[in-house]
Amino acid sequence: MSKIDNIMKDLVIANRILANEDVVDAYGHVSIRHPDKPNHFFLSRSLAPELVEFEDIVEFGMDGEPVRDEKRPLYLERFIHAGILEARPDVMAVVHAHAEDILPFGIATDTPLRPVIHSGSFIGANVPVWDISENFGDTNVLVSNMAQARDLAKKLGGNNVALMSAHGFASAAKSLIEVVRMSVYLPRNARILQNAKTLGGEIRYLSQGEIDARNRGYSPYSTETWRTWEFWANKCGCGKLLNRPDGGPIYVHEHKHK
């Protein structure tokens, strides 16, 4: 029970961080797989992430439908989460968002989005671009059923991020903290690559060896990763929801010298 409680707290924090760090607005959402029932996942009902509270979280099955009777409106694109969690047993958490600064790379597809800063390494060397029109023709560009979600998951393959042309991105990771962190640094990496391209000349991308070295040291409760999660949670007013299963220190900050 307490384990689920902590997951709920983390999911509220994740929603609020993604809103506060400008990754989502009224649109975009974040899910986490049920720790004991791998075919279930948690996701908010239809609501802007900044407003999400515990009672807004709904439990879904791998068909993208709620496992219990639910009268409240749901995210149309909840299938994205089902599709990726179904295809990728290694993935525990998924973000879908429309962060503005990645969108040019889904539209001007001659320029691949690749990691150029250390904090962007987790997006991986290959960020595929999925275009819904390839297999589904003229749609409303939204992922509104499992067939579309599975097509997206297929394009994502074993990668961590897929751009969705004219729409946004989907990111996947082995923990909630990792997928949030990656989703915050993804648009930053995009902005920096955009500006470096504007300066011109040769671009210094991260090498595969550097990406691998960073992956080896990455875990949700490492000193470096926790520092960001702790900071972002405090920044968006969620310091009191912070919790960590590894028993490490937690700081809820109130500035004393003010």
Added chain:
Amino acid sequence: MSKIDNIMKDLVIANRILANEDVVDAYGHVSIRHPDKPNHFFLSRSLAPELVEFEDIVEFGMDGEPVRDEKRPLYLERFIHAGILEARPDVMAVVHAHAEDILPFGIATDTPLRPVIHSGSFIGANVPVWDISENFGDTNVLVSNMAQARDLAKKLGGNNVALMSAHGFASAAKSLIEVVRMSVYLPRNARILQNAKTLGGEIRYLSQGEIDARNRGYSPYSTETWRTWEFWANKCGCGKLLNRPDGGPIYVHEHKHK
């Protein structure tokens, strides 16, 4: 009476959202047609939209003049609203604003502004550019009479948005919620197209089929559209003014876990 009350509430919300989402500053305004008197419309007196309250709203006729005695200063450019509402019986609400990021497209007119993201689809495939100097020569660039307003409305034609060269834009829709949503995503679409152009190579625009598919699913109280309106209204402190004629759920949010 209650119907008019709700329209007033919505118009205050619309003013505040447009200010909070950076579409208007001290300049720019939003109008709504009178639901029972199609030749009348509501618009604030001369005031920065962020400051508009119920008592600031004035009822106008299709000549762009107040229908009752009014001593307070009025927007010089109120004629824009009259001109478009007169020419377009299908339009219920109009925005005029100077949102910064659309302005380059009204100046560097070799690059047409076209939808490249799904949330920008509602601007339509064709965004005409109106240049006041074409028919009126050297003016102060403002639309200050009905002749100019009708010329703008003629350039707008059956489209949803017209850029106004060296000045701003006018947008029109069949509901207030739709025109506000479109006006917020218009500059975002412009920024993304600007950045995609900078990256270079071929640009993936929305197809006419995609634009049509999105239009078919668009209505002010759909789950997706309401989510934004509800979020933006809460964000700018207007949650308590929210109302919906379709009887759907309304959430006024106060974060509980703080």
Added chain:
Amino acid sequence: MSKIDNIMKDLVIANRILANEDVVDAYGHVSIRHPDKPNHFFLSRSLAPELVEFEDIVEFGMDGEPVRDEKRPLYLERFIHAGILEARPDVMAVVHAHAEDILPFGIATDTPLRPVIHSGSFIGANVPVWDISENFGDTNVLVSNMAQARDLAKKLGGNNVALMSAHGFASAAKSLIEVVRMSVYLPRNARILQNAKTLGGEIRYLSQGEIDARNRGYSPYSTETWRTWEFWANKCGCGKLLNRPDGGPIYVHEHKHK
């Protein structure tokens, strides 16, 4: 006495608006000529504009020195104000600032800064670029004496704005409200021209006829100009300092529907 009181209030408002609208940071300042003693002007002691209060304002002579004994540190560049007010009897108020987005135009001088949006018209068709090194060689780039200030004023000539290469700008107008408004829209005009240039193709500049037409209708207490001043003053917490000599309406806003 009351006339001076109102000028002090306006000068505090001007300082706070320029800070709040991101025209100045810790650096940059705004002055107003003494209404009864044309060889005197008012300017804050050395202090970030956002922090300026009544008691910080100092009265200066045309040599750029305080007319009364003054122990507090002063702006090193106060001479800019003396130099321009001395050379231009038509000017009542001066701003000097380093607003970031005008700086590229003082450095990449092949691209002249010209008005491209109606709200930028007041900068005038010609914005000269002054480079201190032309007549003074290697300096600390600051205007720190009357000789340098007079050289700047000479380059400004009869124009409204001069860019200062590698440094900032100086702007001058016949009223405080006008110089503040122009200084806020100057960087916006610069950003839009920068982005239009990036889009490429032919640029639509304001014509001289349009600039003239706009100048004819411009006065500090017109409906349109007052709306911005009133809005900006309320936004930065100075609504209660608002005053107008023409007896027009003043609104100090507190949102009632919250």
Added chain:
Amino acid sequence: MSKIDNIMKDLVIANRILANEDVVDAYGHVSIRHPDKPNHFFLSRSLAPELVEFEDIVEFGMDGEPVRDEKRPLYLERFIHAGILEARPDVMAVVHAHAEDILPFGIATDTPLRPVIHSGSFIGANVPVWDISENFGDTNVLVSNMAQARDLAKKLGGNNVALMSAHGFASAAKSLIEVVRMSVYLPRNARILQNAKTLGGEIRYLSQGEIDARNRGYSPYSTETWRTWEFWANKCGCGKLLNRPDGGPIYVHEHKHK
């Protein structure tokens, strides 16, 4: 004792300013050399700079390790500070950060970062770019031991700033106030150079003579430098921690006219 107290206060202010001015986020840190023990320096434990309080500050030796028993997690990259302070006896304070707008210049290395605005002069005419992969191959791109830190310090040489490719920058100065000021204006200088390059044509860089002239007049408690420090400290809620050894005036501001 009081001297150390004031250094602690200044270090808290520095952390908060760097966060508030967007130079650091959860990552990045600032150190100051011990005034009496030149082989010691002060730096926070692992914590986002915005959250740093007195009790978070730890005393380190030149091996980058705490001089007293310390159980709390530490910054992985604390070695950067040790390496630079060891190599440069003239340096009293060091900043390491990932400020976004300098990153393109560490990636598109054909364009050197050079000062183009007077407030950017202190970065010096030469800003070397250090690439960890040159001598250490495929790493996680972080400076995690003294060998890497010494290599960085060697590339920095006698300069004030080194860019760290795909990572960030390190800056060094003879006082804490100077290194903070330089670190805030460094990304601004980068943005302006980026935009000037986009405008195209010849760029007007600061000359060596201008850089020298500015250096001659630069000291932490000069009127101009103090104005920024005082302003930034007040802005981030640290006005009450302000102190100055030269006995000059200190203003803690609360707006009175609100």
